[in-house]
Amino acid sequence: MRHQPHLELADCRSIAAASHLAADQHQARVSIAVVDAGGHLLLLERRDGSSPASAEAAIAKARMAALNGKPTAALEASINGERPALLQLAGLFGQPAAAMAGGLPLLQEDSCLGAIGVSGMTPEIDSSIATAGVKGLGS
Template sequence: MIQLEQARTVIAAARAHGREHGLKPLTVVVLDAGGHLVAMEREDGSGYGRPQIAQGKAAGALAMGTSSRVLGDMAADRPQFIAALSVAWEGKLIPAAGGVLIRDAAGTLLGAVGVSGDLSDKDEEAAQAGIHAAGLAQG
């Protein structure tokens, strides 16, 4: 399981990446491998629904064992499947880039990070920067 201090490092580094690259205000959520909230920060000016979107990106990645970017690709190829998953999971799946699995050096799944606030590709870059800064691996 991801530790609170690791989650805080992921969040701080994701936010720092956002500031360094001029991204819109971000919301960053870290879930443990069981899908439980470990930490969340919403920057000033980040939109009302951003925590739920960030959590949905991370939760979808965990539930399907792949990044939310891949889930977005699946939604384009198999929209009925993703729609069915969304219904089954009561709308808690956001199939857009920005949700990334977090692993340790041995490849053990620790959890996932979800970022929302800018374009999905930029959200994903911030998530990846946070994981890297914490000395962890993505995927």
């Protein structure tokens, strides 16, 4: 039997706080979502000035990263390159999931605890903010 750690609300708040610091540096109007390993929403924060659509996109990016255990930018690159069939993944999950840059899995040892999704700015800025959030896990 394997015991798997789970994200707690305090973890989600640490991830979000680190993301907000990075977003402040970019003056970014983004939404930040944290989901568990099953892609279920644990925390959503929509920063002032961010669009309503960014909230849905952040959740969908986080869900895709959690269910695949991979960064969504890598999935997006595969779809745009040699694996367009990966577009079908979103339809298999039964809930919105997006293979767009800005979603990163939250990994601990060999386990995916969940993921963070950031949306509202460019792919580079969304990814940078998500990376800061990943670094906030455990702080």
